[in-house]
Amino acid sequence: MNGAQQENTNYGSPAPNPAPNRATMPQPPAMPEAPLPVRRKSPALATTLSLLPGLGQAYVGYYQQGFINILVTAGTIALLNSMPGSGLEPFFGIFLAFFWLFNMIDANRRALHYNRVAAGLGGEEVPDGFTVPGTGGSMFGGIVLTVVGLLLFLNLKFDMSMAWLEDWWPLALIAGGVWLIVKARREKA
Numbered sequence: 331m332n333g334a335q336q337e338n339t340n341y342g343s344p345a346p347n348p349a350p351n352r353a354t355m356p357q358p359p360a361m362p363e364a365p366l367p368v369r370r371k372s373p374a375l376a377t378t379l380s381l382l383p384g385l386g387q388a389y390v391g392y393y394q395q396g397f398i399n400i401l402v403t404a405g406t407i408a409l410l411n412s413m414p415g416s417g418l419e420p421f422f423g424i425f426l427a428f429f430w431l432f433n434m435i436d437a438n439r440r441a442l443h444y445n446r447v448a449a450g451l452g453g454e455e456v457p458d459g460f461t462v463p464g465t466g467g468s469m470f471g472g473i474v475l476t477v478v479g480l481l482l483f484l485n486l487k488f489d490m491s492m493a494w495l496e497d498w499w500p501l502a503l504i505a506g507g508v509w510l511i512v513k514a515r516r517e518k519a
Contacts, residue, residue, distance in 0.1 A: 376441040386437025
């Protein structure tokens, strides 16, 4: 009877809870890691920087496009300067004005596109060559900067004459063109 009495007495009071075992307790779902905030690019600043062709594209992260834009602009100005009286000045002048304005609009559009992709917005068709730039560097850009920096250093520190550049600068355009052709062929293969 003692056992039955004990049983009846336990009915009225709740059974003591053992200490909770954390291993058997359900765990809340893990919070996904928040992505690192991506710094937005100002379309107005990209457009303003593009008053110097290529600088707006470089600001957004499209360094190769920025270098191409400055080379096209500088090459057109050099052509206009080197062939006075040839009759092609109006053609190159109109081209230069159009390209300058195109450069500013392009920088604005690239900044807007960059911001849309960074915000995770989708649904827009992306033109070829308009992908968001990666964080890696460019071998070609690095070589160009190294060569230009070396030439400027030699000129400033050792008074090396840069007069030879006047005759040989078109080789840089040829080298850039060859590099673009090789890169395009590699991407097709």
